[in-house]
Amino acid sequence: MKNYILLFFCVLFQFTQAQETISGKVVDKNNKPLEFALISWQNTEIGAEADAQGNFTLEFVPDAILQVSYVGFELMEISTFPNKENLIITLKTEQALDELVIKTTRKSTTRSHTSNTNTMTMNSAELLKAACCNLAESFETNPAIDVNFSDAISGSKQIKMLGLTSPYILIAEENIPTVRGASQAYGLSFVPGTWVESIQVTKGAGSVVNGFESISGQINTELIKPATDIPFYLNLYGSTDSRFEINTHLNHKLNDKWSSTLFVHGNARVAKNDMNHDGFLDNPLGSQINVMNRWQYIDQEKGLVAFLSARYMKDEKQTGEIDFDKKRDKGTTNLWGSEINTEKFDANAKIGYVFPDMPFQSIGWQNSFSYHNQKSYFGLNEYNISQRSFYSNLIFSSIISNTLHKFSTGLNFVYDNYGEDVFNFTAQNYDRTDNSVGAFFEYTYDNADNFALVLGGRVDNSNRLGLFVTPRLHLRYNPWEDAVIRASVGRGKRIANIFAENQYLFASSRQFNIKYADGKAYHMDPEIAWNYGVSFSQGFHFLGKKAEIGFDFYRTDFQNQIVVDLDQSARTVDFYNLDGKSYANSFQVDLSYNLAKHLNLRAAYKYYDIKTTYKSGNLERPLQAKNRVFVNLEYQTHETDKGGSWKFDATWNWLGKQRLPYTGDNLAQNQLGQNTNPFSTINAQVTKIFSDRFEIYVGGENMTNYQQNRVILGADDPFGSNFDSTMIYAPIFGQMYYAGLRFKIK
Numbered sequence: 001m002k003n004y005i006l007l008f009f010c011v012l013f014q015f016t017q018a019q020e021t022i023s024g025k026v027v028d029k030n031n032k033p034l035e036f037a038l039i040s041w042q043n044t045e046i047g048a049e050a051d052a053q054g055n056f057t058l059e060f061v062p063d064a065i066l067q068v069s070y071v072g073f074e075l076m077e078i079s080t081f082p083n084k085e086n087l088i089i090t091l092k093t094e095q096a097l098d099e100l101v102i103k104t105t106r107k108s109t110t111r112s113h114t115s116n117t118n119t120m121t122m123n124s125a126e127l128l129k130a131a132c133c134n135l136a137e138s139f140e141t142n143p144a145i146d147v148n149f150s151d152a153i154s155g156s157k158q159i160k161m162l163g164l165t166s167p168y169i170l171i172a173e174e175n176i177p178t179v180r181g182a183s184q185a186y187g188l189s190f191v192p193g194t195w196v197e198s199i200q201v202t203k204g205a206g207s208v209v210n211g212f213e214s215i216s217g218q219i220n221t222e223l224i225k226p227a228t229d230i231p232f233y234l235n236l237y238g239s240t241d242s243r244f245e246i247n248t249h250l251n252h253k254l255n256d257k258w259s260s261t262l263f264v265h266g267n268a269r270v271a272k273n274d275m276n277h278d279g280f281l282d283n284p285l286g287s288q289i290n291v292m293n294r295w296q297y298i299d300q301e302k303g304l305v306a307f308l309s310a311r312y313m314k315d316e317k318q319t320g321e322i323d324f325d326k327k328r329d330k331g332t333t334n335l336w337g338s339e340i341n342t343e344k345f346d347a348n349a350k351i352g353y354v355f356p357d358m359p360f361q362s363i364g365w366q367n368s369f370s371y372h373n374q375k376s377y378f379g380l381n382e383y384n385i386s387q388r389s390f391y392s393n394l395i396f397s398s399i400i401s402n403t404l405h406k407f408s409t410g411l412n413f414v415y416d417n418y419g420e421d422v423f424n425f426t427a428q429n430y431d432r433t434d435n436s437v438g439a440f441f442e443y444t445y446d447n448a449d450n451f452a453l454v455l456g457g458r459v460d461n462s463n464r465l466g467l468f469v470t471p472r473l474h475l476r477y478n479p480w481e482d483a484v485i486r487a488s489v490g491r492g493k494r495i496a497n498i499f500a501e502n503q504y505l506f507a508s509s510r511q512f513n514i515k516y517a518d519g520k521a522y523h524m525d526p527e528i529a530w531n532y533g534v535s536f537s538q539g540f541h542f543l544g545k546k547a548e549i550g551f552d553f554y555r556t557d558f559q560n561q562i563v564v565d566l567d568q569s570a571r572t573v574d575f576y577n578l579d580g581k582s583y584a585n586s587f588q589v590d591l592s593y594n595l596a597k598h599l600n601l602r603a604a605y606k607y608y609d610i611k612t613t614y615k616s617g618n619l620e621r622p623l624q625a626k627n628r629v630f631v632n633l634e635y636q637t638h639e640t641d642k643g644g645s646w647k648f649d650a651t652w653n654w655l656g657k658q659r660l661p662y663t664g665d666n667l668a669q670n671q672l673g674q675n676t677n678p679f680s681t682i683n684a685q686v687t688k689i690f691s692d693r694f695e696i697y698v699g700g701e702n703m704t705n706y707q708q709n710r711v712i713l714g715a716d717d718p719f720g721s722n723f724d725s726t727m728i729y730a731p732i733f734g735q736m737y738y739a740g741l742r743f744k745i746k
Contacts (some may be wrong), residue, residue: 018084023057024087026070050219061126062360062403081359096702113484122199129649132193143604143630151504152725155283162216162586163608170214182387184371185503192245192265204533205472208456208595210548212470224261232745239738242271265290278715284319303354313344336718346370382423410440436462439569464520482539495521496562507726515576528559547593558582566661580613602632627656631692647687670713670722698739
């Protein structure tokens with residue numbers, strides 16, 4: 001069946017693109033955002049509402065007039081678009097009104113009925129529901145992403161989509177792949193949450209424009225734009241687990257074309273915590289400094305827009321036994337300790353041009369360079385990795401005959417140079433260079449009413465993967481009002497970075513065994529998988545209140561996978577090519593409902609059926625709950641004349657039992673059962689908004705105070721054969737409370 005699908009895509013490869021959009025910001029003459037302004041195409045049903053910062057994105061309709069309206073302001077009509085990104089639309093006030101105050105609410109997470117993919121967009125209001133110290137912690141209130149509890153050593157949280165870990169997700173920053181390779185384990189914690197403007201979460205096969213590696217989905221992060229940023233922003237944060245943060249943005253408009261923002265982030269954990277009294281730190285000590293400078297250029301008359309940015313990040317972590325001293329005990333068996341020290345530098349440049357006489361036609365060029373260097377040790381194990389990467393993507397978009405038929409095509413080049421040293425019982429070196437060049441073509445048919453098709457494909461030539469084709473297909477159908485059915489199918493291919501993606505396993509006494517084959521990376525074959533998905537959502541009214549219900553089912557079917565086997569023995573971890581079946585079935589039903597004025601409910605149930613053929617048989621994937629329940633409640637009081645209000649947010653997560661890896665050859669006191677017990681957690685936050693300039697917030701995580709009973713096996717003998725800190729399935733710290741403030745100068 002898959003061969004026929006592949007043949008079908010290859011034959012139709014010449015016809016392929018993603019839905020073209022227009023984006024910008026609506027402001028008044030003082031450059032103050034006009035929140036919830038209405039933007040729509042004349043004589044169509046296609047429109048959008050600006051968010052709380054005045055930003056909007058909607059489908060582009062060539063040869064149509066864009067209407068922008070806001071109560072108390074004159075209607076603006078725009079017919080020419082030299083640029084379709086980052087438009088600044090300034091509305092004039094009506095002469096009869098001197099002042100207008102609009103009080104309304106808007107969903108912080110939306111799912112468009114006209115989007116061709118199953119994409120959920122989280123705006124800045126969603127990110128403020130929790131502390132969101134970094135990107136890894138930004139999904140706590142979103143049911144599409146599962147946030148895994150951090151391992152017992154690094155303290156970093158990991159995410160899953162459709163039951164698969166983050167290496168199977170294409171994680172991009174403004175459509176440039178970022179969290180990949182050496183940064184897979186901790187890269188999400190290197191993006192401060194306050195830098196993020198919005199996040200788009202796409203389930204299933206995504207666009208071929210950004211590459212061939214995504215399998216289970218895509219996460220794209222949009223950072224705050226210099227052209228629309230405020231002059232000054234400050235966020236301070238402190239928590240009972242002794243973590244402290246400072247975030248600040250400094251923005252300057254040089255002229256009507258150039259804008260620049262300096263982002264500065266710093267965090268530190270300064271005190272030792274051992275809530276379960278096992279002699280090991282519950283969270284690592286450490287610090288991070290993260291600085292980025294962004295420049296934006298806009299010339300709407302000439303149709304030019306450009307972004308330039310440079311970023312430096314240094315992150316240091318120390319963990320292990322409470323009394324471990326790195327100067328005294330590193331490399332010895334006195335006390336067990338670990339350090340993970342990372343330096344990262346990246347720079348990117350993006351330029352876009354819209355043809356003035358043909359607003360439906362544009363060309364864009366993305367370029368990015370990054371350097372990542374990590375030095376780390378875990379007891380007597382050592383792991384050092386460096387990565388130098390260059391990414392370039394040239395994209396041309398236009399139409400075929402008319403605006404019902406659109407396409408994007410281009411060329412893509414990726415270069416990765418790895419230096420990788422591993423010491424686990426013996427020293428090994430895995431230096432390598434990967435590069436690939438590819439061409440893509442994506443065709444979109446959209447009848448502007450109820451049906452759309454996106455047919456995409458790319459051909460890549462890699463020094464390790466050879467010549468191969470990546471086909472993908474998306475279908476959307478709107479059978480009736482406020483309903484949408486979507487289907488997708490696509491293929492993904494990637495080289496597994498087995499050590500970088502499984503660094504937590506170094507914090508154990510397991511010996512790493514690679515079952516060598518005749519492959520190109522670590523002597524193993526690349527991972528290849530097909531993803532199939534269908535979804536349905538329906539908006540409706542119940543008891544006079546808005547509601548939406550959605551269902552989706554996705555299956556990921558691996559043709560090859562690098563199996564990480566913890567079940568052969570508690571003494572080893574085996575890596576080998578899949579010999580049998582491996583699949584992940586994901587089913588989700590979710591409901592959004594406006595219970596009362598200003599009171600919203602979001603709930604979801606997720607079921608996972610994930611199995612892999614191991615040497616010992618066909619088993620469920622370990623440390624993965626088959627059943628999960630998510631409930632989020634949010635409430636905001638009515639705003640005062642000065643913009644003040646209270647916000648309340650609470651999230652309940654319930655996780656069913658999870659299979660534990662085999663521990664039968666440990667000593668009796670270090671053996672675990674076959675499954676964990678179900679448990680639940682509650683996170684909550686209260687925010688007091690005094691005005692549009694100042695607010696304070698307090699919150700708590702794991703307020704049920706659930707703690708995993710046995711966190712580290714063999715903690716009393718960390719250099720012995722039973723030591724293992726990788727069996728983490730629940731919180732280990734217990735209750736944690738925090739407080740902070742946000743201050744703005746507009």
